[in-house]
Amino acid sequence: LTKDRYPVKRGNYAIINDQDVAKFESILEKHRVITGEETQGYNIDWIGSVRGSSNVVLKPKTTEEVSEILKYCNSRKIAVVPQGGNTGLVGGSVPVFDEVVISMSLMNQIERIDEYSGIVRCQSGVVLEALEANVREKNLCVPLDLGAKGSCHIGGNVSTNAGGLRLIRYGNLHGSVLGVEAVLANGQIMNLMSNFKKDNTGFHLKHLFIGSEGSLGIVTKLAIHCPTAPQAVNLAFVGVENYQNVLDTFLLAKKELGEILSSVEMIDELSLGCSTTMCNIQSPLQTYPFYMIFETSGSNNAHDEEKLTNFLNNAMEKSLVADGVVTNESAKMKTIWEMRERIAESLLKMGYCFKYDISLPLSHFYEIVPVLRERVGDLAKIVCGYGHVGDSNLHLNVLCDSFNKEIYSLVEPFVFEYTSKLNGSVSAEHGIGFHKPKYLHFSKSKEAIDMMRQLKTLMDPNEILNPYKVLPPLNK
Ligand code: FAD
Structure with a gap:
């Protein structure tokens, strides 16, 4: 299905062999190297829009293990995909071909909750709802809440710069996340942790890992400022x-x-x-x-x-x-x-849903819904819109019985062109992932995309981290 819908060519990466699996088993315990049938669930995304064919899922518990894995994969040119709770909505968290999945689910330790400063340090695989429950015990709250809280990881939230329901009050994660620890493609551990809101010591490198969707490094730890819980x-x-x-x-x-x-x-x-x-x-x-x-x-x-x-x-x-x-x-x-x-979940139960997450000026926020409804006519079951109007963020949905090429050609690139004409954003909070690299230019200048590419080359020269995602293919 993936290959029909999104024609992409497998990159020139190594194909995993028995020695590779043995090496992974030497870095991790054997039971934390998953192969065969059990890898199925890690290959398909929440909306069922991308299905990979990876045969290996790795479950590190420490930063050092992530570092060892990446060092080895980089030396062998093995492509990897970091995976948090796998609730992402742009196909970024699953393999497109046979990339090794690095699941962060066992990196779920909370290191410290400081009730005086409100600063919380934890590993990136802590489930958002669990983090919320833990900080509540100290009368704090996580400055982020979203429908996927029962499954998504705080590290996935950071990697997508997730917005959610309370952004209007607490701002986005570029403000709340005070520091990160990340592992680069070559295995180098970047300690960018900070315990302070005020820390103007040169370039703020942490921002490179907030919202870069696993394309520049794997986030292993983070420090986040949690405000006092509302009474x-x-x-x-x-x-x-x-x-x-x-x-x-x-x-x-x-x-x-x-x-x-x-x-x-x-x-x-x-x-x-x-x-x-x-x-x-x-x-x-x-x-x-x-x-x-x-x-x-x-x-x-x-x-x-x-x-x-x-x-x-x-x-x-x-x-x-x-x-x-x-x-x-x-x-x-x-x-x-x-x-x-539960709107997203309900739409999914009703058929195949083309989903768009766009920022639009409030004066034109809703008009795209009736315009699109008229454009697709009877071909769609439902065209509807909802979202974080307080942050100018619309979730636009086109529901049909099953994936339909005719509707697809009517809605894409139309939705992105429409958004671009209004100087909106083609991705408000979900990210670019696998679905939108070819539409990035509707919201970013050529110069900005060139600089993104230069950073990618600097930080991941073999392009092993989450290939086919975020950046458009070079020939575009
Ligand atoms: P995943 O889906 O596993 O991964 C997302 C991306 O981050 C992938 O590219 C992956 O490679 C990368 N990644 C994950 N972990 C790491 C890591 N440790 N290091 C480096 N890269 C990593 N999003 C919003 O912004 N606001 C909402 O209100 C919102 N509501 C949602 C409601 C529902 C019902 C659902 C299903 C999703 C919703 N989302 C929302 C989207 C999704 O939940 C967020 O994008 C979330 O932040 C993803 O976290 P995750 O742990 O599931 O990451």
Whole structure:
């Protein structure tokens, strides 16, 4: 399937032989070198869009083991793909051909949680939800939350510079991650760990590993600043009649909720219909063209609740919001979040989904959805949009029964051209991965892509790290 959809040629890499496997077994314990049938799950991505044919999965536990593995692979020119929780949505976490998978799942130790500074040091394979549970014990929270939290790794989050539901409050990982330790393609360990928010000692090399999707090195450890956990969380879920009102309600929320605003999401009617139907969730509101979720996180519940209730009343008085509910009951908040977080999973259950994750100016944020709906007509079952409107990030989805070349040619490169004309980003938060290298030029200048390539050559001259991903092929 992969080869039909994405014609790529296998690079000039070594083919794994018995001596290679024996070498890996000498670096790791034998049971941490997986071969045969058991490698299946590591070869296919979350949305089932890329299927590799790797026969070897390695599970290191220490930085030194990662270093030994890469040193050997580099000397033999064996291609590798780093894999975290394998929840990435751009086909970056699985092999395209027979690359060796380096699974970070056993590198899951939390080294230190400093409750005074809020700085947490851990290995990169800690599952986000587990990290959150651990830091909560010290009254801290991870400055990142996303629907895949039960499986994704903090190292995968760093490698994709994941955004998520609370970016509007805590900013992105370039700010929160204070340092990383990474292993380069030749096995060299780069200690770029730092315990300070303020550390202006020359070039900030850590940024090269945040969002480079395993193409420049394998992140083995990181230090992340975790803010104090909120004492009070409140949620408003509202129904809105049109997109202009979505925008004006967002503006009102920023003005009235100010520093306690921690999430602003938008969901269109069809997207909400998917999660409520497929996951059997009862929405507290009747049907509206748009829905919004506003979350506040603060330190005084009475104060926050009053602010959120006043905001909702004002929004309704101004006829911006047609109906809405405010709650701080955990079961009700969970249901509201589930309606948002389970849309991706629901779409996947309903058929094949072309998924786009784009940044667009808010003035044009939603218009691509009806434009695309008209363009694909009856060929698609559903064209819908939802996302982090507070961060100008739209998740655009085209659902059909199965992969369909006709629809594919109607949506790509159209979506990227459309985005580029509006000076948007062809990848807001999911990354470039395997799906989008050929569209990178829609968001990056030739000079910027050239410099990316020079850095790749410097750091991974044999191009063994995650080949076919992120950078466009040289002849493009
Ligand atoms: P993987 O999928 O395993 O890998 C992703 C990329 O990072 C690959 O290129 C891989 O090679 C590389 N990589 C992984 N670990 C390392 C490492 N230690 N060192 C070097 N490279 C590495 N994303 C968002 O940004 N915001 C969201 O709100 C969001 N919601 C999601 C909801 C659902 C239901 C799902 C399924 C996904 C969602 N995602 C979201 C996408 C995905 O969860 C994120 O991209 C996440 O950060 C990937 O983490 P992972 O550990 O699963 O990485």
